[in-house]
Amino acid sequence: MVRNIRELEGIERIHLMGIGGAGMSALALLLSGSGFDVSGCDLSRSEYAAILGARKIECVAGHSPSHAERFSPQLAVYSSAIDPGHEELVALRTAGAKTEGRGRVLSWLFNAHRGIGVAGAHGKSTTSSMIALILERAGCDPTVAVGAEIRDIGVNACCGKSDLFVAEIDESDGSFEFFSPAVTAITNVDWDHVNYFHTRQDVLDAFIRFARGRRPGTPLVVCAEDEGTQSLIAAVKEADPREGENIVTCGWGKSWTWGAFDLVRKKGGGVVFSVAREGQDLGRMELAVSGDHNVMNALVACAVASSLDVPFESVLGTLREFRGARHRLQKVGRSALLEVDVVDDYGHHPAEISATLSAMRDIYPEERLVVVFQPHRHTRTSAFYRQIASSLETADVTLLLPVYSAGEKPTSDISSRDICEIMEKDGARCALCRDEEEALSRLDSILRRGDVLLTLGAGSISHLGEAWLEAGRKKTTDFRKDIL
Helix, strand or coil: CCCHHHCCCCCCCEEEEEECHHHHHHHHHHHHCCEEEEEEEEEECCCHHHHHHHHEEEEECCCCCCCHHHHCCCCEEEECCCCCHHHHHHHHHHHHCEEHHHCCCCHHHHHHCCCEEECCCCCCCHHHHHHHHHHHHHHCEEEEEEEECCCCCCEEEECCCCCCCECCCCCCCCCHCCCCCEEEECCCCCCCCCCCCHHHHHHHHHHHHHHCCEEECEEEEEECCCCHHHHHHHHHEEECCHHHHHHEEEEECCCCEEEEEEEEEEECCCEEEEEEEEEEEEEEEEEECCCCHHHHHHHHHHHHHHCCCCCCCHHHHHHHHHCEECCEEEEEEEEEECCCCEEEEEECHHHHHHHHHHHHHCHHHHHHHHEEEEECCCCHHHHHHHHHHHHHHCEEEECCCECCCCCCCCCCCCHHHHHHHHHHHHHCCCCCCHHHHHHHHHHHHCCCCCEEHHHHHCCCHHHHHHHHHHHHHHHHHHHHHHHC
C-alpha cells in the first residue's frame, strides 16, 4: 500500500464519522494498514466492529463534539450519511482538523495506485469481489476496497504490496468522479439514489464524466446489454471516436468482445455457460453463485483480468470457487425442524429485487418462496414503489416492513402500505408488519416444511433470518427439555 500520498502529507491521526458502514469501515482498514492512527464513531455498533477492533481501531458509539478533543485528529472523514454541518464536524474544524468526504479520501489512495475501478448501479460489489479474488489467487497481491465482505477473504478491504488497487466506486453522491482508474469497469447505468440524481439523465451524465475521467488510453469494460451503458458508449465515442479502440463490451452471445452463451442454470445453485472472446469459444465456465446477472458480472471480471494479463485458466479456477459477497444471495442457515433454507440479499432497487428473485427461482424451482422485504430510503420508495411492488409479485408470500430511513426524513406520504396495496390489487399474497418482531411472529404461522425464506433489503433486515433460526433452535431445545 502506498504511504507517500501528497494529500496526506503531515497527517498521522485520522477520525472517521460513520465508521460502521461498509464503505467507511473499508477505508478505515486501508488507512490503518497504511500506518495512520485511526479512530471512528457511529450511531450503533455494526457487524464490522469486530474486524476493526481486531486491528486496534478504536470505535465509539454515538457522535459528539467531544471527539475533537478525545481523538485530536488532523483529518476527519465523514460518510455521505453525515451532514457536513454536523456539530461534531464543526467542533473538529474548530479544533483545526481538515474535513473531507469518504469518496475524496478513498480517491487519494486509489489514484496513487494502478487502480481498477468498478462502478454501476447494481452488481459492483460482486464484480469487484470477483476481480479482487482473481488477482489475489493469481499472486498479484492487490489492495482492495469493496462495499461488502468478500466471503472467500473474510474482509471488505486489505492492503496489498503491489501497485494494483481494486475498488468498488460508489456513484451515490457523485464522488466517483474524483477517481482516475487505469482499468474502468461499468456493470450498468440505472436511475437510483434519487436524493442526489433527480433524473435518469443526471445519472447517465455522471457516468459519462466518470468514464471520460479515466487515465488516457486505458480500457473501459462495459456490460453492453444494459440500455444505460449503450447510451454511455455512444456518448464516449461521440466525444472522441478513437475511444472505440479502448471499449471492451460484455453481453449475451458472440457479438461482444466477451460473450456468454449456452447457459445452464443448476438446481440448488450455480450456473454453467460457454465463454467467447471476439467470437472465439474459450470453453465452459462454472460459477458457484447463481443468477443471470452474475454471469454478466463474471464476464466483466474476465475482461478486466485479461487486460491485466491474468490467464483465462486461472480465472476459471477462481470463479468456480467464488462464494460471493456477504448479503448477496447468502445462505444464512437451515431450519432443522421445518427444513427451511434461509437466504439474505441486499437488493433494494426494483432491478435488484427482480434479479434476486429470478436467481432464487433458479436455485429453488419447486419450493415456496417467502420474502420479508424492507424498503430502503423514503426517496427511493417514493420514486419506485410501483416498480418495487411489481418486482415482489413473483414471490409466493411477501411481508413488508416499514421503510428504513437511512437518516432521511419522509419526502411524501408514500410508504410500505402503498406497495402492499398495489400487490394485493394484483392478486399477490402480502401483509404489512409494524416491525421486525411482528414479522418474526407472522413467519411462524406462514412458513411450511420445505419453504425458502428470503430476507431482502439494504437496511437493518440482514439479521432477521438468523433471528428466526435462533428462535426455532430455542423452541426445539425447550421442547426437548420438556419431554426428557
